[in-house]
Amino acid sequence: MPYVNIRLAGKLSREQKQQIAQEITDTLERVANKPKSYTYIAFDEKPHDSWAIGGKLLGDDK
Amino acid sequence: MPYVNIRLAGKLSREQKQQIAQEITDTLERVANKPKSYTYIAFDEKPHDSWAIGGKLLGDDK
Amino acid sequence: MPYVNIRLAGKLSREQKQQIAQEITDTLERVANKPKSYTYIAFDEKPHDSWAIGGKLLGDDK
Amino acid sequence: MPYVNIRLAGKLSREQKQQIAQEITDTLERVANKPKSYTYIAFDEKPHDSWAIGGKLLGDDK
Amino acid sequence: MPYVNIRLAGKLSREQKQQIAQEITDTLERVANKPKSYTYIAFDEKPHDSWAIGGKLLGDDK
Amino acid sequence: MPYVNIRLAGKLSREQKQQIAQEITDTLERVANKPKSYTYIAFDEKPHDSWAIGGKLLGDDK
Numbered sequence: 525m526p527y528v529n530i531r532l533a534g535k536l537s538r539e540q541k542q543q544i545a546q547e548i549t550d551t552l553e554r555v556a557n558k559p560k561s562y563t564y565i566a567f568d569e570k571p572h573d574s575w576a577i578g579g580k581l582l583g584d585d586k
Numbered sequence: 587m588p589y590v591n592i593r594l595a596g597k598l599s600r601e602q603k604q605q606i607a608q609e610i611t612d613t614l615e616r617v618a619n620k621p622k623s624y625t626y627i628a629f630d631e632k633p634h635d636s637w638a639i640g641g642k643l644l645g646d647d648k
Numbered sequence: 649m650p651y652v653n654i655r656l657a658g659k660l661s662r663e664q665k666q667q668i669a670q671e672i673t674d675t676l677e678r679v680a681n682k683p684k685s686y687t688y689i690a691f692d693e694k695p696h697d698s699w700a701i702g703g704k705l706l707g708d709d710k
Numbered sequence: 711m712p713y714v715n716i717r718l719a720g721k722l723s724r725e726q727k728q729q730i731a732q733e734i735t736d737t738l739e740r741v742a743n744k745p746k747s748y749t750y751i752a753f754d755e756k757p758h759d760s761w762a763i764g765g766k767l768l769g770d771d772k
Numbered sequence: 773m774p775y776v777n778i779r780l781a782g783k784l785s786r787e788q789k790q791q792i793a794q795e796i797t798d799t800l801e802r803v804a805n806k807p808k809s810y811t812y813i814a815f816d817e818k819p820h821d822s823w824a825i826g827g828k829l830l831g832d833d834k
Numbered sequence: 835m836p837y838v839n840i841r842l843a844g845k846l847s848r849e850q851k852q853q854i855a856q857e858i859t860d861t862l863e864r865v866a867n868k869p870k871s872y873t874y875i876a877f878d879e880k881p882h883d884s885w886a887i888g889g890k891l892l893g894d895d896k
Contacts, residue, residue, distance in 0.1 A: 525885050525892075526842035527775050527812060531628060532835045536866055538759050538767065543865045545762035551857040555850050558842065562887075564775060564812060565762040566717060573600050575835050576607030576627040577872075581600065587656045587699050587706075589837050589874060593752060594650035598680055605679045613671040617664050620656065624701075626837060626874060635724050637649050638731030638751040639686075643724065651713050651750060655876060662821050662829065669824030688713060688750060689824040690779060697848050700855030700875040705848065711823050711830075712780035718773045718806065726803050733799040741791045742784055748825075761773050763810075768773075786883050786891065793886035813886040814841060 526558050531568040533575045533582050541567055588620050593630040595637045595644050603629055650682050655692040657699045657706050665691055712744050717754040719761045719768050727753055774806050779816040781823045781830050789815055836868050841878040843885045843892050851877055 528548055536544070545565045552558040572582040590610055598606070607627045614620040634644040652672055660668070669689045676682040696706040714734055722730070731751045738744040758768040776796055784792070793813045800806040820830040838858055846854070855875045862868040882892040 525812060525814075525880075525887070526840060527814065528841070529839045530862075531837045531839075532862075532866070532868065540865050541759065541762070542767050544861055545767060546765040547861040547865070548858055549762070549765035551854055551861075552840075552842075555853045555857070556842070556846055561764040563762075563764065564773060566756060566773075566775065567760040568756075569760070570628060570630075570835075573603060574629040574631070576603070576611070576625075577835070578623040578625065579608040579611035581604050581607060587694075587701070587874060587876075589655045589876065591653045591655075592650060592676075593652075594676075594680070594682065602679050606675055609675040609679070610672055613668055613675075614654075614656075617667045617671070618656070618660055626835060628835075628837065632649075632752060632754075635727065636753040636755070638727070638735070638749075639649070640747040640749065641732040641735035643728050643731060649750060649752075651752065665821060665824070666829050669829060670827040673824070673827035685826040687824075687826065688711060690711075690713065690818060691822040692818075693822070694876060694878075697851065698877040698879070700851070700859070700873075702871040702873065703856040703859035705852050705855060711818075711825070712778060714779070715777045716800075717775045717777075718800075718804070722804055729803045730799055733803070734796055737792055737795040737799075738778075738780075741788050741795070742780070744780065756773075763773070789883060789886070790891050793891060794889040797886070797889035809888040811886075811888065814880060815884040816880075817884070 526552055526563050528565045529568065530565065531570060533570055533572045535569050588614055588625050590627045591630065592627065593632060595632055595634045597631050650676055650687050652689045653692065654689065655694060657694055657696045659693050712738055712749050714751045715754065716751065717756060719756055719758045721755050774800055774811050776813045777816065778813065779818060781818055781820045783817050836862055836873050838875045839878065841880060843880055843882045845879050
């Protein structure tokens with residue numbers, strides 16, 4: 525641990541995922557003393573029509 | 587919040603997901619006083635062979 | 649399946665959870681043809697200070 | 711319940727998933743007295759580039 | 773990875789959790805070639821009245 | 835969305851959670867163009883004996 529799960533609509537590039545993973549891992553080490561090697565991060569990039577906010581699905585998947 | 591995650595085997599149509607999202611969002615507002623705009627719902631439509639019940643995978647994906 | 653996970657800040661009464669569970673289970677049967685007996689629902693009632701929206705933790709737990 | 715979610719990088723064969731599901735369901739019955747018919751298992755086979763360990767994404771998906 | 777999340781109603785003893793964790797970790801190594809040191813397991817022991825099956829909450833927590 | 839779930843063993847202070855939430859929300863806006871107001875973060879601070887790594891439970895809860 526820690527285990528971090530990031531769920532969002534649409535796709536991220538490999539570079540975006542790499543940057544996000546690095547920053548979150550750094551944050552957890554700096555703020556919570558969690559050694560970097562223990563942090564797992566899993567991204568769930570979901571189709572837009574699999575998310576609803578306020579009872580309405582997000583727009584069609586692009 | 588609330589965040590609601592619905593995981594099931596097989597696919598739903600956009601219309602089914604829209605109807606389910608609307609009804610659950612309504613329920614959470616009416617029963618638990620959660621404003622609709624705050625409710626997030628994420629659907630995970632999984633292949634049948636990624637679910638097991640009673641130690642047996644569900645049938646092949648249709 | 650389906651498996652439904654409802655995560656929210658604060659506590660619900662047993663009566664609220666019962667009502668929400670019944671309505672969601674009904675919705676999934678009526679809209680998606682999922683037999684009621686297969687639907688599992690798990691509530692995660694979390695402390696307010698374990699949720700952040702827009703980068704700010706919710707208020708102190710009541 | 712129980713509900714077991716197994717998340718890993720890469721793909722498993724149907725035979726691997728069947729074997730894992732059977733063994734975990736057996737374990738939960740033998741060790742924790744959970745009747746087999748109640749145990750749900752969901753596999754999330756994720757692309758390698760959706761996992762990070764120690765702040766680095768795993769290698770490209772094969 | 774893998775990351776395994778086990779959610780169930782009621783409490784397990786430390787010995788039960790230790791036994792379950794060991795067996796699942798062994799299974800994932802033997803069947804799916806996942807090195808033991810990479811497997812994370814998180815148990816969520818939930819109150820009975822936070823689970824519903826078939827639209828009915830489980831009995832009062834013991 | 836995005837919805838971010840951070841699961842770790844042990845407790846964080848309110849200040850640690852506030853700092854982590856702010857940094858992750860900033861990262862998702864800067865790197866992935868996700869408006870801050872849409873980002874939900876939920877922390878799951880779990881007892882040490884509810885986590886296993888390599889088939890062994892972590893030490894007793896402190």
